[in-house]
Amino acid sequence: MRQASITIHKAALQHNLQRVKQLAPKAKTICMVKANAYGLGVENAIHALDQADAFGVACLQEALEIRATGNHKPITLIEGVFSETELLTAIKEKCECIIHHRQQLDWLLHHKTAYQNAGLKVWIKLNSGMNRLGFKVPEIINVIHQLKDENFHCVLAMHFANADVPEHPMNQQQIDQLLHVKAVCEPIEVSCCNSAAIYNYPELHFDYVRPGIMLYGASPFDDRSAKDLGLQTTMTFTAGVMAINRIKAGEKVGYGSRFIAEKDISIAVVSIGYGDGYPRAYQVPVFVAINGQRFAHAGRVSMDMMTIDITGYEDQIHPGTSVELWGEHISVDEVAAANGTIGYELLCRLTERPKRIIQD
Structure with missing residues (x-):
């Protein structure tokens, strides 16, 4: 699944x-x-x-x-x-x-x-x-x-x-x-x-x-975080690693071939994209979290997948590993700022495709 x-x-x-x-x-x-x-x-x-x-x-x-x-x-x-x-x-x-x-x-x-x-x-x-x-x-x-x-x-x-x-x-x-x-x-x-x-x-x-x-659980202010305001995160948006690929220096990743590996790296493919409501047009580096560790995007977000650089953590990350897109370690406001927008928009853009799970 x-x-x-x-x-x-x-x-x-x-x-x-x-x-x-x-x-x-x-x-x-x-x-x-x-x-x-x-x-x-x-x-x-x-x-x-x-x-x-x-x-x-x-x-x-x-x-x-x-x-x-x-x-x-x-x-x-x-x-x-x-x-x-x-x-x-x-x-x-x-x-x-x-x-x-x-x-x-x-x-x-x-x-x-x-x-x-x-x-x-x-x-x-x-x-x-x-x-x-x-x-x-x-x-x-x-x-x-x-x-x-x-x-x-x-x-x-x-x-x-x-x-x-x-x-x-x-x-x-x-x-x-x-x-x-x-x-x-x-x-x-x-x-x-x-x-x-x-x-x-x-x-x-x-x-x-x-x-x-x-x-x-998001902030209405540019300069004050939700945590600073005494608010708690109400949503954890996650996906799973689908595959891991080794990329050699000079090889390209994703649509438009804009990402070019400067050295040999490892890329994890994650089962999330703009078809789920995750933003595509980031303006500055965007990160996801795995076990609390931050990993940067590598290449464009597509409709159903994204790719992240996991170099150095190959022994810890495998197909099926959970990836936090925003939640406890990455705030929706941080992702929004990197995409030149606001947390409101990202929350409202979420599609029905990701499964909703209620946790008391």
């Missing part, structure tokens, strides 16, 4: 959730499980995150995947619904909606009675300068007043563009707008903190925090 697996550490997920609760003890925690729970698998994640106050997803389809497991915790659709029909389904499944444009507002008002009878809050998105979704000031104030006049339970929501860079001037501009809208619309619940903001802006935790990447 091809050895490519993702071991999900349930206890680490639970530890990371408790870390959120330590940092934001007065706020409710909406655990983001969108994009298949950042690659872990939504069913795996929600079982581990049973102490969450609610779950957050991008769309109704993701919410329905949660409901299909029999889980009845509150769910927030952070992009709202995409049609009036979706709104009716969201009401039936007791999913709370963000609204960020007028059409969604009209649908909500048209189905006011059903939405309110379901006991659902409505989240109103402030566009404070990120310019993706939301109502700008002063339009959002009018929307909130309109909804409050109709007896909706409202939550003011905002998303930081640069929460991971506390000195960025955009942060204060966004905060000023949020606090202005909050003051004008009091009383109102508020949510604005993602993982980075949970760390950097404790004074802005308000009523709900929305952790994502920190739950999955």
